[in-house]
Amino acid sequence: xxxxxxxxxxxEAGVSISTVSNALNGTGSLSEETKQMVLDVANRLNYIPNxxxxxxxxxxxxxxxxxxxxxNGAYFYELVDSMYTECEKRGFGLNIMVTHDLxxxxxxxxxxxxDGVIIYxxxxxxxxxxxxxxxxxxxTVFLDREIEDKYIGxxxxxxxxxxxxxxxxxxxxxxxxxxxxxxxxxxxxxILRTKGYKxxxxxxxxxxxxxxxxxxxxxxxxxxxxxxxxxxxGGEIPDAFFACNDLSAIGVMRALKEHGYSxxxxxxxxxxxxxxxxxxxxxxxxxxKNQISGQGALAVSKVFDMMSGENGDIKRLPGRLVVxxxxxxxxxxx
Amino acid sequence: xxxxxxxxxxxEAGVSISTVSNALNGTGSLSEETKQMVLDVANRLNYIPNxxxxxxxxxxxxxxxxxxxxxNGAYFYELVDSMYTECEKRGFGLNIMVTHDLxxxxxxxxxxxxDGVIIYxxxxxxxxxxxxxxxxxxxTVFLDREIEDKYIGxxxxxxxxxxxxxxxxxxxxxxxxxxxxxxxxxxxxxILRTKGYKxxxxxxxxxxxxxxxxxxxxxxxxxxxxxxxxxxxGGEIPDAFFACNDLSAIGVMRALKEHGYSxxxxxxxxxxxxxxxxxxxxxxxxxxKNQISGQGALAVSKVFDMMSGENGDIKRLPGRLVVxxxxxxxxxxx
DNA sequence: CTGAAAGCGCTTACAG
DNA sequence: CTGAAAGCGCTTACAG
Numbered sequence: 113x114x115x116x117x118x119x120x121x122x123x124e125a126g127v128s129i130s131t132v133s134n135a136l137n138g139t140g141s142l143s144e145e146t147k148q149m150v151l152d153v154a155n156r157l158n159y160i161p162n163x164x165x166x167x168x169x170x171x172x173x174x175x176x177x178x179x180x181x182x183x184n185g186a187y188f189y190e191l192v193d194s195m196y197t198e199c200e201k202r203g204f205g206l207n208i209m210v211t212h213d214l215x216x217x218x219x220x221x222x223x224x225x226x227d228g229v230i231i232y233x234x235x236x237x238x239x240x241x242x243x244x245x246x247x248x249x250x251x252t253v254f255l256d257r258e259i260e261d262k263y264i265g266x267x268x269x270x271x272x273x274x275x276x277x278x279x280x281x282x283x284x285x286x287x288x289x290x291x292x293x294x295x296x297x298x299x300x301x302x303i304l305r306t307k308g309y310k311x312x313x314x315x316x317x318x319x320x321x322x323x324x325x326x327x328x329x330x331x332x333x334x335x336x337x338x339x340x341x342x343x344x345x346g347g348e349i350p351d352a353f354f355a356c357n358d359l360s361a362i363g364v365m366r367a368l369k370e371h372g373y374s375x376x377x378x379x380x381x382x383x384x385x386x387x388x389x390x391x392x393x394x395x396x397x398x399x400x401k402n403q404i405s406g407q408g409a410l411a412v413s414k415v416f417d418m419m420s421g422e423n424g425d426i427k428r429l430p431g432r433l434v435v436x437x438x439x440x441x442x443x444x445x446x
Numbered sequence: 447x448x449x450x451x452x453x454x455x456x457x458e459a460g461v462s463i464s465t466v467s468n469a470l471n472g473t474g475s476l477s478e479e480t481k482q483m484v485l486d487v488a489n490r491l492n493y494i495p496n497x498x499x500x501x502x503x504x505x506x507x508x509x510x511x512x513x514x515x516x517x518n519g520a521y522f523y524e525l526v527d528s529m530y531t532e533c534e535k536r537g538f539g540l541n542i543m544v545t546h547d548l549x550x551x552x553x554x555x556x557x558x559x560x561d562g563v564i565i566y567x568x569x570x571x572x573x574x575x576x577x578x579x580x581x582x583x584x585x586t587v588f589l590d591r592e593i594e595d596k597y598i599g600x601x602x603x604x605x606x607x608x609x610x611x612x613x614x615x616x617x618x619x620x621x622x623x624x625x626x627x628x629x630x631x632x633x634x635x636x637i638l639r640t641k642g643y644k645x646x647x648x649x650x651x652x653x654x655x656x657x658x659x660x661x662x663x664x665x666x667x668x669x670x671x672x673x674x675x676x677x678x679x680g681g682e683i684p685d686a687f688f689a690c691n692d693l694s695a696i697g698v699m700r701a702l703k704e705h706g707y708s709x710x711x712x713x714x715x716x717x718x719x720x721x722x723x724x725x726x727x728x729x730x731x732x733x734x735k736n737q738i739s740g741q742g743a744l745a746v747s748k749v750f751d752m753m754s755g756e757n758g759d760i761k762r763l764p765g766r767l768v769v770x771x772x773x774x775x776x777x778x779x780x
Numbered sequence: 781c782t783g784a785a786a787g788c789g790c791t792t793a794c795a796g
Numbered sequence: 797c798t799g800a801a802a803g804c805g806c807t808t809a810c811a812g
Contacts, residue, residue, distance in 0.1 A: 115556055115582060117805060128783040133807060140808090143781060158578050160549070162557045165805030167498040168788040188523040196544045205550065208542040210530045215494070216539065222449055223496045223789090225559075244492050248449060362726075392696075393726045451789060462799040467791060474792090477797060499789030502804040557805090 116157045125153040136161065167224055176415060177226030178208045179217045181233055187404050191255075194408030195230070202416060214241045221250040228415035232256050234299075251418040253411045257300060258426050265424030267411040271301040271384075274400045274431040275308020275354075278382045281398070281433055282352045283316050286443035287380060289350035291324030293335055293360045302330075305356050305384065324350045328360045335363030343371045352380035352439065358387045361397050365438070376440035386434050396436030403429055450491045459487040470495065501558055510749060511560030512542045513551045515567050521738050525589075528742030529564065536750060548575045555584040562749035566590050568633075585752040587745045591634060592760050599758030601745040605635040605718075608734045608765040609642020609688075612716045615732070615767055616686045617650050620777035621714060623684035625658030627669055627694045636664075639690050639718065658684045662694045669697030677705045685776065686714035692721045695731050699772070710774035720768050730770030737763055 118136075122129040127150060134140035135150035142150075153159075167173060176199050178192070192208060199206045207226055209216060214233065218241050220226050228251040231238075245252050246261055254266045282290050292309055295302035313320045326342050328335045335355065355361035361383030365375050375381050375395060383390065386401035407429055418424060452470075456463040461484060468474030469484035476484075487493075501507060510533050512526070526542060533540045541560055543550060548567065552575050554560050562585040565572075579586050580595055588600045616624050626643050629636035647654045660676050662669045669689065689695035695717030699709050709715050709729060717724065720735035741763055752758060 119805080129806080130783055130785095130808080131781090134782090137807080141781060146781080158574075158581065160552045160556045160578060162502070162805050163553050163559065164498040164501040164557050165788090166807075168496070168502065168790090168805080169807045170788090188526065192522070192544060200546075205543065205545040205547060208544065209539065210526060210542065211539040212534075213539060218494045219497050222494045223498050225497065240492075244494060247492065389723050389726045392723045394728045453789080463790080464792080464799055464801095465797090468798090471791080475797060480797080496789050499804090500791075502789080502806090503791045504804090 115162075116159050117162065118159070121150065121154045121157055121159050124157060125150050170224075172227055173225050174203060175205045175207045175226045176228045176230065176412060177217070177220055178206060178230045179233060180208065180210060180231075181212055181235075190404040191232075191408040194405035195412050198409045198412035214238060217241055218244045218248075218250075221245060221252075222248055228252070228419055230255065230411050230415060251415050252424075253414050253418075255407065255411060259424075260426050261424050263418050263424055265414050265418065266426045267407055267414060268426070268428055269301065269402045269407065270428040270430050271304035272308045273428070274384050274402070275305035276312045277308075277431060277433060278305075278354050278384055278400050279309050279312035280316075282354060282380060282382055282439060283312065283318065285352075285380070285439055285441045287351040287439075288318055289321070289324070289352075290318065291321075291326070291350040291353045293326050293328050293339075293353055293355035293364055295356035295360070296329040297327075299330075302356055309354055321350075323348065324353075326353075326364070328356060328363075330357050330359060332359040332363040332366075335360035336367050337363075339364040339367035340370070343367060349373065349379050351442065352382070355381060355383045358383035358385040358390045358397055358399055361399070361438070362389065362393060365393075365397075376438050380439040380442075382439055384431065390434075391436065395438050398436045398439045399434050400431035401434050402431055449496075450493050451496065452493075455484065455488050455491055455493050458491060459484050504558075506561055507559050508537060509539045509541045509560045510562045510564065510746060511551070511554055512540060512564045513567060514542065514544060514565075515546055515569075524738040525566075525742040528739035529746050532743045532746035548572060551575055552578045552582075552584075555579060555586075556582055562586070562753055564589065564745050564749060585749050586758075587748050587752075589741065589745060593758075594760050595758050597752050597758055599748050599752065600760045601741055601748060602760070602762055603635065603736045603741065604762040604764050605638035606642045607762070608718050608736070609639035610646045611642075611765060611767060612639075612688050612718055612734050613643050613646035614650075616688060616714060616716055616773065617646065617652065619686075619714070619773055619775045621685040621773075622652055623655070623658070623686075624652065625655075625660070625684040625687045627660050627662050627673075627687055627689035627698055629690035629694070630663040631661075633664075636690055643688055655684070657682065658687075660687075660698070662690060662697075664691050664693060666693040666697040666700075669694035670701050671697075673698040673701035674704070677701060683707065683713050686716070686773065689715060689717045692717035692719040692724045692731055692733055695733070695772070696723065696727060699727075699731075710772050714773040714776075716773055718765065724768075725770065729772050732770045732773045733768050734765035735768050736765055 118129050118132050122132045132150050134142055135147045196206045221229050230253045232255040234256055249263050252264045258266045310320050326338050361381050365381055368375055373379055383397050383399040386399045390397040390399055452463050452466050456466045466484050468476055469481045530540045555563050564587045566589040568590055583597050586598045592600045644654050660672050695715050699715055702709055707713055717731050717733040720733045724731040724733055
């Protein structure tokens with residue numbers, strides 16, 4: 113390492129390292145002259161401060177950390193973009209760590225490499241880290257689970273309500289026999305959407321028929337494959353399908369089309385998310401918009417609020433119905 | 447800060463801090479007994495090492511840093527995903543910093559918060575940082591410009607060849623009057639694609655007609671707006687358009703359709719990128735695929751190669767023609 | 781207005 | 797096998 117340190121700058125400038133430090137940080141009371149001279153030398157030597165040395169003393173980094181691993185493609189950019197915008201407003205940077213190493217989260221936060229933490233990890237072993245963050249009063253927002261503590265909060269999409277809304281929209285349009293494309297079993301959002309679907313049916317006195325549920329895992333290819341098998345095996349076609357997410361909706365629509373069914377003429381389909389392709393595909397997919405950028409922005413601002421002393425809480429963001437052409441109104445048709 | 451430090455662990459365990467450090471890192475020669483005892487205490491106290499303290503001494507973090515600001519939506523995830531996979535193979539993590547603060551790059555690298563650096567910043571003031579990275583032998587790969595030095599390299603999409611290939615594909619399909627949708631003026635990729643377009647025309651003795659160039663900036667809405675104006679003003683429709691990127695292709699196709707032109711029956715369109723919607727939209731867009739994930743993976747592996755002593759170089763990744771339905775073969779038609 | 785000194789939390793020869 | 801001590805690069809009272 114031929115790195116130039118504060119010591120080198122001090123020697124070259126003929127002053128003490130305290131003076132260099134003060135000049136660099138605009139602290140202390142230096143003559144304008146000395147300060148400018150030191151700054152010039154630092155610049156000439158291409159001096160770059162070692163942030164580890166600094167961090168050891170100051171304990172703040174003006175950085176928010178986002179720790180993630182399993183982020184669905186299209187979401188990722190929107191999340192990051194909205195978070196960054198929100199951080200920048202406050203003069204903070206955004207540090208995204210893509211890693212499975214949960215210890216890193218605690219380690220970064222406790223070493224004050226980040227002043228606040230946002231987490232999107234579907235890891236079960238999160239408990240220990242959570243406890244450490246809690247004890248150390250690290251301001252933390254979870255995006256993938258609901259927790260509430262003094263300085264820990266959650267900002268999540270209201271998947272239960274999303275399931276209700278999607279199903280209700282089909283019902284309003286006259287559909288009675290409503291099937292379902294499942295997501296990954298055990299997944300938090302999936303569980304809630306499924307519950308919303310069933311509850312909406314029950315509230316309207318409609319039949320929940322397990323035979324009309326097709327398994328999936330949020331991926332287009334899997335939804336396509338399973339729907340193809342379903343049709344090949346002579347599966348019954350209900351009035352409509354509610355797909356756990358848009359990608360699955362796209363998959364089943366492709367399978368239906370290949371088997372000669374027209375959407376929405378023969379069967380309606382609704383999704384959740386409103387991914388970009390939902391509006392480009394033919395027919396455009398009606399869906400419940402998952403407002404990712406709102407989630408990102410809110411998560412960041414909640415972290416800042418907690419840094420100012422506010423308590424943690426759970427925020428459930430409502431989806432918004434986006435009507436396109438994949439659902440047919442069949443009221444009065446039969 | 448009620449943080450527990452190595453000192454607390456030492457006191458609680460009744461040993462010296464050296465012993466704790468050695469136990470934690472598996473260094474030195476401790477009795478299995480002491481080691482286990484210390485580990486237990488550390489665990490019980492929820493001890494998390496301060497990585498600033500460590501970093502100050504060791505000078506390695508097993509992290510690759512990706513510094514970016516202007517990343518186009520769909521790309522971002524693919525880039526990050528491929529980079530992460532490549533890092534993980536080597537037991538490294540990926541640290542993404544979204545920031546305008548170029549000094550942070552140098553500062554992270556010189557403080558060894560990251561062992562290697564990948565940069566995607568379209569900033570002009572990059573020069574000074576570049577110089578610092580060079581002098582300090584920081585292994586660096588640029589994704590948005592071509593540089594070659596001992597430990598600095600580039601991995602870029604071959605935009606010039608992309609422009610040639612797209613134009614040639616139109617020519618092979620019998621098109622002679624070929625228009626162009628421009629990207630952001632001054633943009634590196636845009637300049638090269640434009641040059642490829644013109645050179646391909648020249649090589650085939652075809653006319654380059656500036657009247658057939660429509661301005662743009664890579665965004666769909668802008669391409670749509672400009673093409674709409676072009677058509678409203680009675681602009682001439684050539685045989686085909688080569689759009690600087692897929693989003694622009696989508697924009698012009700929408701404008702053309704609204705004005706009663708059918709793609710590819712009345713006019714052909716080709717893009718560059720192969721974004722996800724290119725295959726979902728109607729008609730599917732023929733395009734030159736920009737292999738983002740290859741770029742991410744190659745960038746990371748080049749950083750590692752340079753860490754093993756290899757020199758920097760410039761890699762230009764070729765695109766790949768993806769044929770869909772937006773280009774009509776009109777050979778022998780006239 | 782400037783500098784000597786202590787200390788942030790860790791690691792690493794080295795002595796015992 | 798274990799511990800005392802120096803030092804990584806910085807900041808921050810405090811003395812002068």
